[in-house]
Amino acid sequence: MNNKKSFVLIIGLLIFVGWFLNPQPVRGEENKKDAHLNVNTFSIVARDEATGELGVAVASRFFAVGNVVPWAKAGVGAVATQSFMNTSFGWRGLELLEKGLTPEEAVQVLTRGDENPGQRQLGIVAADGKSATYTGKNCLAWAGGRSGPNYAVQGNILAGEAVVIAMEKAFLETRGALAERMYAALVAGDKNGGDSRGKQSAALLVVKEGAGYAGYTDRAIDIRVDDHPEPFKELGRLLELGQMNYAWNEAWTLFTRKKFAEALPRMETAANMPSANAEVFYDLAVIRLAAGKKEAALTALEKALTLNGKLKKQAAVDGDLSALHGNPGFERLVKD
Numbered sequence: 001m002n003n004k005k006s007f008v009l010i011i012g013l014l015i016f017v018g019w020f021l022n023p024q025p026v027r028g029e030e031n032k033k034d035a036h037l038n039v040n041t042f043s044i045v046a047r048d049e050a051t052g053e054l055g056v057a058v059a060s061r062f063f064a065v066g067n068v069v070p071w072a073k074a075g076v077g078a079v080a081t082q083s084f085m086n087t088s089f090g091w092r093g094l095e096l097l098e099k100g101l102t103p104e105e106a107v108q109v110l111t112r113g114d115e116n117p118g119q120r121q122l123g124i125v126a127a128d129g130k131s132a133t134y135t136g137k138n139c140l141a142w143a144g145g146r147s148g149p150n151y152a153v154q155g156n157i158l159a160g161e162a163v164v165i166a167m168e169k170a171f172l173e174t175r176g177a178l179a180e181r182m183y184a185a186l187v188a189g190d191k192n193g194g195d196s197r198g199k200q201s202a203a204l205l206v207v208k209e210g211a212g213y214a215g216y217t218d219r220a221i222d223i224r225v226d227d228h229p230e231p232f233k234e235l236g237r238l239l240e241l242g243q244m245n246y247a248w249n250e251a252w253t254l255f256t257r258k259k260f261a262e263a264l265p266r267m268e269t270a271a272n273m274p275s276a277n278a279e280v281f282y283d284l285a286v287i288r289l290a291a292g293k294k295e296a297a298l299t300a301l302e303k304a305l306t307l308n309g310k311l312k313k314q315a316a317v318d319g320d321l322s323a324l325h326g327n328p329g330f331e332r333l334v335k336d
Contacts, residue, residue, distance in 0.1 A: 041065055042155030042163055042194060043080040044171060044185045045072075045125040048178035049150055052208060053220065054078045054127065057182035059202040059231060061195045066203025066224035074209040074218035075127050077103070083121035083139045083156045086114055093124055103132035103152075111136075121145070123152035142196075148172075153185065159193020166192040179206050179221050183239055190232050202231040204239060211246065215253040220246045244273040248280060251287060260290040271300070278308035286320040297321075298329050305333055312336065 041060035047053070056070035056078050071090030072078035077097040081089035089110050096106040103124035111117040111134065118138035123145060125131040133145030133152040142161060145154030146168045153167040170188035174181045182204060190199065203224040211220035221242040225231040247270040254263035264287050270276060271284045281304035289297035301321070305311055315321055316334040324330035 041069060041082045042153070042158060042167065042186075042189045043069060043082060043123060044151060044153045044167060044182050045078040045080050045123040045131070046151040046171065046178060046182055046185075047078070047125050047127065047129050048181075049129060051178065052127070053178045053206050054125065054208075055178050055182055055204070055206040055221075056080050057179075057186050057202075057204045058082070059186050059190065059194065059199065059235075061197040061200045063201060064224070064226040065201040066205070066226070070203055070205045072205055072207045073098070074207040074211070077124060077126040078205075078207075080123045080152075080154065081120070082154070083136070083143070084116065084119040085122075086110075086116075086120060089120070089122050093122070097124070097126050102126065103130050107132050107134045121154055121156050123147070123154045125150065125152055153189075155189070155195075157196050158189075159196045162192045163189045163194060177243065179204060179239060179243060182206075183236065186235070187232055199231050201226050201228070202235045204235060204242070206246075210253065211250060213249050214256065220249075240273065241275045244270050244275050244280070247273075248283065252283060255283075255287050255290060260287065260292075263287050264291045264293075278304045278311060280304075281307065282311055282315070286318075289321060289323055294323065294327075297324065298327070298333070301330070302333055 041058055043056060043058035045056050054072050054077060056072055058065050058069045058080060068085060068087055069080050069082050071094060073094045076094050079090050079093040081087060093106050093110060096109055103126050106124055114120060118136040120136045121139050123133045129150040131147045131152040133147045133154045135143050135145055135154060139156045142158045143156035144161060144164060145152060146164050151171055153164045155164055166188040167185040171181050171185040174184040206221040207218040208220045209218055212218055223238040223242045225234045228234045247266045251263045251267035251270060267284050267287045270280050281300050285297045285301035285304060288300055312334050
């Protein structure tokens, strides 16, 4: 055998051995090998027609899903971007809505310019209630979504279509605040199988103009469970706190703007929630006093100081409580 034939034979043998040791993936394996990059999840984007609130709720077998999927802006819309997600779909989607595009048009623009639209999934709802859901043809099964006025639900690597059907039904039939309705949708999805791989994280975001702390942001509720064996239960616990804080923030913002009569009902709402703490009752006392309810203010202050005696020093010198100075009941409460 001459040298040329020997060389060709050796090269052929090496190619065969390389192919044998590293076989080509079967169809679909390309997606599976990158599965750790995929934000496999189910989500809902929604709007409350009465309040104008917009929001996103999401759950996944993925660490800190709330850090990547939900996007929302008061008066504009909400976006959930998932499944090998292109996170720019979030802020870009909101920009497109702000420019006047419908959710369907925004989906078309986003996916048309994307390098891998077949693996993307997203849901969009606009401030006028129009919505759209999109699932790329290469998203891992089961994958799909449903949408209607004021909502869109979607998910991938789910136990089955029953997940999104249950989410839609729960959202439409649940009464209450937008956050409660979106949470009900997540719980319903989980009860019907949820993410087929299990559960790990969840998040819920609600925005409304001026609803954040002191009215400076639109973040009414922004809660996240990044890593937990029971993320739905933990999200429910945080939601109760989040709703209390939402009412508290709105009340205090109105108080700082000297709208005392408007502030009081929101503060009473916060104080009537199970998670209300000493500081909530303290601010209730302040706002009741500002609204002209001196005796009720003393009652709230007594509750606050009973729960946290360390607030006595603050109360004794707090200008917001100056109308109580000299009142025997007040002096008794703040006495060391």
